[in-house]
Amino acid sequence: MAARETNPNFMNGVPELLILRLLQQSEMYGYEIVQAIRSRTDAVIAVGEGVVYPVLHGLERDGAVKSRRKTVKGRSRIYYSVTPAGSHRLADLSESWTNLTAAIQKMLTGGQRDQAIP
Amino acid sequence: MAARETNPNFMNGVPELLILRLLQQSEMYGYEIVQAIRSRTDAVIAVGEGVVYPVLHGLERDGAVKSRRKTVKGRSRIYYSVTPAGSHRLADLSESWTNLTAAIQKMLTGGQRDQAIP
DNA sequence: TGCAATGCCTTGAACTTCGAGGTATGATGA
DNA sequence: TCATCATACCTCGAAGTTCAAGGCATTGCA
Numbered sequence: 001m002a003a004r005e006t007n008p009n010f011m012n013g014v015p016e017l018l019i020l021r022l023l024q025q026s027e028m029y030g031y032e033i034v035q036a037i038r039s040r041t042d043a044v045i046a047v048g049e050g051v052v053y054p055v056l057h058g059l060e061r062d063g064a065v066k067s068r069r070k071t072v073k074g075r076s077r078i079y080y081s082v083t084p085a086g087s088h089r090l091a092d093l094s095e096s097w098t099n100l101t102a103a104i105q106k107m108l109t110g111g112q113r114d115q116a117i118p
Numbered sequence: 119m120a121a122r123e124t125n126p127n128f129m130n131g132v133p134e135l136l137i138l139r140l141l142q143q144s145e146m147y148g149y150e151i152v153q154a155i156r157s158r159t160d161a162v163i164a165v166g167e168g169v170v171y172p173v174l175h176g177l178e179r180d181g182a183v184k185s186r187r188k189t190v191k192g193r194s195r196i197y198y199s200v201t202p203a204g205s206h207r208l209a210d211l212s213e214s215w216t217n218l219t220a221a222i223q224k225m226l227t228g229g230q231r232d233q234a235i236p
Numbered sequence: 237t238g239c240a241a242t243g244c245c246t247t248g249a250a251c252t253t254c255g256a257g258g259t260a261t262g263a264t265g266a
Numbered sequence: 267t268c269a270t271c272a273t274a275c276c277t278c279g280a281a282g283t284t285c286a287a288g289g290c291a292t293t294g295c296a
Contacts, residue, residue, distance in 0.1 A: 008214040012130030012174035012252075013281060015224065021225055031243050038229075051284060053245060074293065075243060094226060096126035101219050103159040107136055108212060111156075130252060130283075149274050170278060193274065221259060224248060 007045060015047050016055050017097060020082060020090040023065060029077040030056060037048055065087050133165050135174050135215060138200060138208040141183060146196040148174055174198055176234060182207050 018037055022028055030035065030052050038046050061067045065084030067078050082090065134172065136155055140146055148170050156164050177183045182204030185196050200208065 007284085008211070008218070009131035009251085009284090010215060010218050011285095013127035015284080016219075018222065018225055029243080030245090037225075040225055044217050044221040048244090048285065048287095049245080050138070050247085050286070054283090076292090077243070088263095093126075096220070097128060097226075098129050099162055100126070100132075103162040104132065104136070107139055107155075108160055108215075125253085127253090127282085129254095135255080149273080149278090166254070166256095166274080168255070168257095168278090169272090175276095181240090193259090195274070 003077070008045075011045075011047075013093070014045070015051050016059070017093045018045070018047075018050065018088070019055055020064070020086060022079055024087065024090060025080045025083045027079045029079050029114065031077075046105065062089075125165075129163075129165075132163070133169050133209070134177070135211045136165075136209070137170065137177070138182070138204060138211065140198045142205065142208055145197045145199045147197050149195075155209070177204065179209075209235055216225055 015037075019033055022033055022036055030049065033056075034049055034052050056065065056067075060067060060080070062085075063083060065080045065082055067080050070077050070079055078102065123212065133155075137151055140151055140154055151174075152165065152167055153168050174185075174214055176181065178185060178198070180203075181201060183198045183200055185198050188195050
């Protein structure tokens with residue numbers, strides 16, 4: 001029950017969702033994804049490299065993304081992009097996420113006792 | 119990467135949030151909580167007893183809820199209710215959840231490529 | 237030369253959920 | 267009477283994640 005240092009424990013499966021979404025928009029490499037998530041969420045969500053790389057490898061193993069090596073200014077980068085299977089997977093995850101948040105929202109706001117809304 | 123049978127892998131920390139919310143509305147016992155979550159979310163979320171009981175014990179150990187034993191029609195029930203500390207904890211979790219979902223929503227909908235919204 | 241940033245990766249610990257099982261009582265029905 | 271189901275508590279091992287830290291190598295800057 002120890003408090004997490006960074007993200008408050010609601011992160012299960014979320015990195016995979018965000019990574020697929022980013023890659024659907026444009027080809028990216030691991031290190032870039034780490035920073036993109038941090039910046040686009042205004043640091044609300046911060047996933048480390050230790051999370052991103054295993055997820056990328058898992059997605060590639062499942063055929064949801066594919067990679068190609070590219071050398072830019074002497075630096076070797078591995079760019080990932082979504083496959084049709086990955087796109088389908090993103091759609092599924094996205095729908096699951098929407099359903100889940102809707103259900104939770106209903107429980108959080110829908111009180112059975114009257115709520116003062118002035 | 120195997121697909122979950124019931125809930126789609128976004129469940130980290132969610133049971134604790136829902137349980138605290140339910141208990142804030144009214145005193146409840148474990149078995150009742152299991153069914154309340156299932157019914158109030160229209161079975162979108164289904165947490166088993168193996169999840170609920172450990173969470174309740176952890177919350178009690180941390181002083182977020184307190185329990186009292188009550189016997190109803192020969193059946194012994196342990197009713198839980200939130201303490202002030204638990205109420206504070208619920209507020210924190212609730213805020214974290216709101217921030218997280220807002221950030222993700224922004225990433226899911228905010229595309230950098232134009233989206234057809236007719 | 238030294239140091240920071242870039243870019244890839246792995247590891248072990250810690251946590252959580254999941255699913256199945258165990259115990260015991262009351263109500264139902266054949 | 268006896269079997270079965272719903273109630274009500276609980277525990278356990280397996281599986282999957284995230285987290286933090288570190289290792290390796292290159293480039294750019296002071």
